[in-house]
Amino acid sequence: MAAKDFRLDQRHATIEMDLFFHPKLRVEDFEAAAMPHFPDLHRTARLLAQDSTEAEDLVQEVYLEAWKSFHRFQTGTNCRAWLFKILFHRLHHFRRRWAKAAKMEALEGPEDQDGLIADTPVPQEIRDEDVLTALRKVPVEFREVVLLADVQEFSYKEIAEAMKLPLGTVMSRLSRGRKLLRQELAGVAHSYGITPAKDAPRAGESA
Amino acid sequence: MNVRNFDSPQCSRVRRYLDAYLSNELLVETTSDVLRHLESCEACSRELQARTRVRDALRKAVASQIAPEELRQSIHRRLTKTQPGFWGGSRQRTWAAALAGVVVVVLAGVIAQQWIRLRQGRRIVASVLALGVSDHLQCAIKGHNYPEIANPPEQLRQKLGPEYAGLLEVVQQKLPGFEVLEAHICSVQGSPRKYVHFITRGRGTILSVILTKSEGEQLPNGSRFVSGSSGRVSLYEAHLNGMNAAGFESKEYLGFVVSDLSRDTTLQIAGELAPPLKAALDAGSRSEARLDLDTFSFVRGATQP
Numbered sequence: 325m326a327a328k329d330f331r332l333d334q335r336h337a338t339i340e341m342d343l344f345f346h347p348k349l350r351v352e353d354f355e356a357a358a359m360p361h362f363p364d365l366h367r368t369a370r371l372l373a374q375d376s377t378e379a380e381d382l383v384q385e386v387y388l389e390a391w392k393s394f395h396r397f398q399t400g401t402n403c404r405a406w407l408f409k410i411l412f413h414r415l416h417h418f419r420r421r422w423a424k425a426a427k428m429e430a431l432e433g434p435e436d437q438d439g440l441i442a443d444t445p446v447p448q449e450i451r452d453e454d455v456l457t458a459l460r461k462v463p464v465e466f467r468e469v470v471l472l473a474d475v476q477e478f479s480y481k482e483i484a485e486a487m488k489l490p491l492g493t494v495m496s497r498l499s500r501g502r503k504l505l506r507q508e509l510a511g512v513a514h515s516y517g518i519t520p521a522k523d524a525p526r527a528g529e530s531a
Numbered sequence: 532m533n534v535r536n537f538d539s540p541q542c543s544r545v546r547r548y549l550d551a552y553l554s555n556e557l558l559v560e561t562t563s564d565v566l567r568h569l570e571s572c573e574a575c576s577r578e579l580q581a582r583t584r585v586r587d588a589l590r591k592a593v594a595s596q597i598a599p600e601e602l603r604q605s606i607h608r609r610l611t612k613t614q615p616g617f618w619g620g621s622r623q624r625t626w627a628a629a630l631a632g633v634v635v636v637v638l639a640g641v642i643a644q645q646w647i648r649l650r651q652g653r654r655i656v657a658s659v660l661a662l663g664v665s666d667h668l669q670c671a672i673k674g675h676n677y678p679e680i681a682n683p684p685e686q687l688r689q690k691l692g693p694e695y696a697g698l699l700e701v702v703q704q705k706l707p708g709f710e711v712l713e714a715h716i717c718s719v720q721g722s723p724r725k726y727v728h729f730i731t732r733g734r735g736t737i738l739s740v741i742l743t744k745s746e747g748e749q750l751p752n753g754s755r756f757v758s759g760s761s762g763r764v765s766l767y768e769a770h771l772n773g774m775n776a777a778g779f780e781s782k783e784y785l786g787f788v789v790s791d792l793s794r795d796t797t798l799q800i801a802g803e804l805a806p807p808l809k810a811a812l813d814a815g816s817r818s819e820a821r822l823d824l825d826t827f828s829f830v831r832g833a834t835q836p
Contacts, residue, residue, distance in 0.1 A: 351610050359603070366598035380602050387606045391613065455592035473554050474586045475593045480556050499550045506585055 354394050357403045358387065364404070365411055368471050371456070372415060372464055382418060386411045405478065409486040412468070419464070450512060458508035466501030473498050541568055545575050553582055652751040653769075659748050660769040660776040663787025666726045667739035668772060670717050677713035677730040677737070687714040694815060695727050695742075701811055702729045702740050705804045709733030738790035740804060742812065750780050759798045762806030768798055777801030781812040 366383050373379035389410050390397070397406055459467060472478045472486065473494075480498075484491045545568045551557050552565050569576045670676050684703075688696035691714050703711055709731040717728050729740040750756070750767050758768035758777070767778040775797040776789045786808055788801040 351613070355607065355610065359607075362603055362606070363598040366602065367593050367596045370596055371593065380599070383602060384606055384609065388609060388613070391610055450588055452592035452595040455588050456596075459589065459592070470589070471593070475590050480551075480554065495550070498554070502550060502553075502582065502585070505589070506581070509585060509588075 349394055351391070354391050357397075358390055358407060361404045361407050362387075364476060365407055368408070368468075368476065369411060369415075371459060371471060372468050373418065378418065382411065382414055385414050389414065402482075404476075405482050405486065408472065408476065408478070408482075412486045412488075415468075450509065450516075454512045455509070458512055459505060461508045462501055462504045466497050466504055469494060469497040470501035470505060474502070542572060542575055545569070545572070546578065549575070549579060549582065553579070553586065648753075649755055652753060652756045655749075655751045656756050656767045656778070657769045657771060659750055659785060660767060660778045660787060661771055662724065662743060662748065662785065663726075663739070663741045663778060663789050664769075664771045664774050664776045665719050666717065666728060666741050666743075667774060667776075667787075667789035669719050670726075670728055671730045671737055671739050676715070676717070677732075679712075681710050681712045682714075684711075687711065690715045691727065692716070697815070698727065698742070698808065698811055699729070701807045702731070702804065705807055706731055706733070706738075706740070706800065709738060734792060734796075736791055738788065738792065738800070740808075741787040741789065742784050742808070743787075745780070745783055745785055748785060750778060750785070759802055761802035764805040764809050766798055766801050766805060768794060770794065779805040779809065781809040784812045786812075 362383070365386060366379065369379040369382045369386075370376060373382050386407060390407055397403070459470070462470065468487070469483060472483045473480070478486070480491055480494050483489070483498075484494045487494070489497075545565050548557060548561060548565050552562065557565065569579060682690075684699060687699055691699060695714075695716075699711065699714055702714075710733060711729055711731050713728075713730040715728055716725055718725050724743055724746065727742040731738045731740065750765075756767060757765040759766040764779050769776050769778075774789050774791055775794045776787055777797045777800070778788075779786045779801065786801075786805060788797055788804060790797055790800075792800075
């Protein structure tokens with residue numbers, strides 16, 4: 325923790341140096357543009373980071389990083405997309421430490437086309453916490469695309485830019501991520517006592 | 532609940548598009564194709580509904596997470612701390628800049644005023660000290676109204692008259708290394724002003740000690756014009772016509788020490804002379820028996836016979 329603090333403070337010093345040459349920038353202007361996206365950023369970080377402390381560190385770093393490069397940000401452009409881009413940039417730094425690449429490759433595998441799960445019985449009144457638990461079970465590489473597309477409603481292009489991925493990869497990861505989420509939710513549904521339709525293939529058995 | 536047309540090529544095609552359709556990423560034509568199929572295909576329609584339901588449940592669940600207010604505050608603090616400048620937040624900085632501007636303008640005004648006053652003060656000092664310098668130059672230097680061998684003290688006392696005779700001793704005592712060659716009452720051509728003039732010699736030059744009634748002339752107040760002081764007597768200094776003059780005031784008189792010695796030496800000599808001379812003059816002015824300077828006859832620009 326001490327090492328992390330030191331790292332943040334170093335960045336802090338760099339930010340001050342950078343801002344020294346851009347004295348016209350006002351922190352109020354930055355906050356007015358960037359802080360409305362704080363809840364969305366935090367929610368996303370919270371679902372992608374390993375724990376709440378890491379999520380908070382992440383969001384804090386995103387804001388300091390964004391403020392540092394605020395002079396490069398053009399007003400009128402999409403501040404939210406810009407912040408998410410920084411978030412994913414930081415997230416990838418964090419993720420290198422996680423070293424989960426092996427698992428990711430295993431899951432990426434060959435594309436399984438259409439969602440062949442018909443009528444997965446997702447309960448109407450499923451609890452939020454169950455949805456979030458199900459989401460956390462989806463590997464992070466897919467989870468993040470689902471979050472960006474389905475919750476934050478970014479376009480494929482914006483996601484591809486934010487995550488520095490090819491458009492095709494975004495599309496396949498989204499498709500796969502949605503499917504994995506539905507499988508997880510089907511598992512929750514099962515625990516609720518809801519079973520899939522008899523003729524329909526069971527979740528996870530498709531493809 | 533049943534899977535219908537599940538393997539139909541149409542269904543397969545539409546399901547490939549379903550993710551993009553859900554994300555609103557399809558071209559308009561493709562969207563209408565999908566819509567047309569969905570109207571006629573219950574299975575695909577259900578599939579879309581299921582996916583939409585999952586997405587909506589996910590949105591709702593994620594939105595239910597509350598971002599911690601402390602984190603927001605912490606970010607705000609860190610951002611504010613990185614605001615450049617000495618004044619912290621930029622709003623304060625703007626105000627501070629405005630305030631600094633006002634201060635600068637006011638200060639500039641005050642400084643200009645003080646500078647004008649200082650210049651005026653210096654001009655007054657110079658004009659007052661010019662009285663002494665002009666007498667020294669005219670009477671002592673140009674007029675050379677002094678003998679090579681000092682006049683005897685009795686003669687000088689006589690020339691000075693009873694009112695000023697007592698001052699001779701003070702000058703002699705307080706001017707070590709200087710010999711009083713001459714003392715008299717004189718005036719400068721073109722002015723009725725009278726001067727009590729001691730012409731002395733020492734340090735290789737001629738030095739005048741001159742006293743004259745104030746007659747409305749006054750040295751300015753304020754420490755900025757005072758070049759030195761001795762025994763609570765303020766000393767003023769000016770360099771005029773190649774001469775250094777040091778001046779002081781008593782109740783009714785102005786006193787000058789004028790020579791071509793350095794400024795510091797002149798001030799030092801004046802510092803020794805000023806307090807006893809002032810004391811003697813003030814004591815004299817209290818005396819009822821004192822004589823008025825006007826009662827003495829004088830020769831303009833020349834020593835008294």
